[in-house]
Amino acid sequence: MTAVSEEALLERIRDGRLIEDPEQATERYIEGLKRTLIVSADTELISAPAYMHAVRDFSTLPGVNNYITVMGIVQDELGHAHIAYRMLRDLGVDTEELVYGREPHQFKHPYAFDVPLESFTELVVANGFYDRAGFVLLSDIHRNCSYGPWKRALVKVDREENFHLRHGEKWMRVLSQDPEKKRELQRAVDWMFVLTLEWFGLPDDKKRHNEQIEYGYKGSTNDQLRQTWMSSTVPLCESLGLEVPAHYDEEQGRYVIDCPFPARFDAEEKRWLFEEGQIGWDEVLRRWKARGPKNEEFVEHLQRGYKELYGAGAAA
Template sequence: MVTQTPALQSEEALQQRLRKQQLVESLEHMSPVYLEGIKRILTVSADTELISSPAYYHAAVHAPSLNAFGSAISIIQDELGHAHIAYRLLRDLGVDTEQLIFEREPAKFKYPYAFDVPLESWVELVVANAFYDRAGFVLLSDVFQSTTFGPWKRALLKVDKEETFHLRHGEQWMRRLNKDAEGHALLQQAVDWMFLLTVEWFGLPDDLKKHTEQLNYGFKGHSNDELRQIWMSTAVPLCNELQLQIPAHYDEEQGKYVLECPFPAYFNAEKKRWEESCSWDDVMKRWKARGPKNEEFVGMIQRGKKEMLRLLEQK
């Protein structure tokens, strides 16, 4: 029996539905442009959740206790569950998720560059929870509040709560580590390179953004620069509370958070160090080239299926 793909809506019919504030529930409600846009944003979300798992595990093995390791593994389990949700939605939209996950080249995955830079200690992992998971919370909370795609909106009710746990885990551990001079120094070393990596997490500035359908179709409610400000509105006070030096402050006259350093800038991934200023074109080149752990982390995800196929071929 051949299953027919449902016919898509015209753009006019879609816009009429959106004007009535009716959620888009399935392919039958989508125009071709809407479909491509929702697949694009879902792929980024799915890939980000998926690759966070090997990235976090790389550092979780340095947990200071069995209980701490268990907490880290619980977060990793959550991230895999979040990835499953997004890939399942993509599959319902006609995407071959087996190919997407297991056959794509590592450089073709679409997730923030920050996850390609290895987290090599427990300190770096908890700062990642406080910074990276905070970024994920900001992004997905915005999607949850604003998205016109019904199935994703309902699924994010669970994801939103779990991302809150992840960032709180990072905050609590940062406060615990900050109680002595050695812990404070280690936190500062991590924050020095991870703060700006999270600032750039939100993508190109609004005046350079290429895909406008995310706002036009209500996939999300805030622009990249607005989301960046929302993230800094809680990340900067956290760092100030812990007396961690960061290149950002709230400017009363402008009514927003501003950076005190060159941005965007070149990033030396090997030395985990920011260097001189650069253009956003330079940043895009770095993102597209991926970082030092891209192949290894994607390889960890794809290894199981490749090994299974090799065993089947030997029979």
């Protein structure tokens, strides 16, 4: 790789000139880009078994067309994962090892996807919440990304993620018209809203890797992205008569979280232990690192065919 100085790299980024090749960047830039791409790729990949798990029981679906739509969403997510893994491969990463050789707990997707979606109702809330989180994050990267290949690839991803979240919005509105379904929606919102607040990572004052803003992988901080997500999600839920632990504070000009955050979460019961008060982010990091109840099953689902074809140790 041709040596590029930090000063020259930052000047290129400030001038709005995209990085098109690793030789135009420093090693630190490329390593930070790899970390960001791995999180994105793993998140898109793991969403496939997570969403398929939600529709394994046809009795929870309004009709067969809904199953077809969900499979279309799953196909989109796998395509998005392929884009990110392909870029990692172009950056010299062994993506076969990355996908098929890692242990389940080594994947970098948000903890939320390790908690099983058990019904169509939970699935559409995931589309409305999780896919909106993905849309918020990837739209920000699309607008601001300094790495040209990823910026261009996200044109397709951005449009498809918008479809996914609109699917969630549509069905949340439909289900909210039925009193029993609305109670199911509220139960899903109760545990999934705060899990999605966690989606954006550590608060800005505790962020470990700051190169994402410095190098222009994205344009907004974690806390700013959380605010953007709430700016659409809170009004949506309020319009449907669904309660969420957040509101817009006119005096502060921002959304305020009305529950202890971060907090302990009982993944088996899908319940936040707000009564125990706020906890430290170090405890949240331990929970994330330990992964959730479906982590091993979902990763095994993704790796099974490869291991059956090539042998369990093929990617080791």
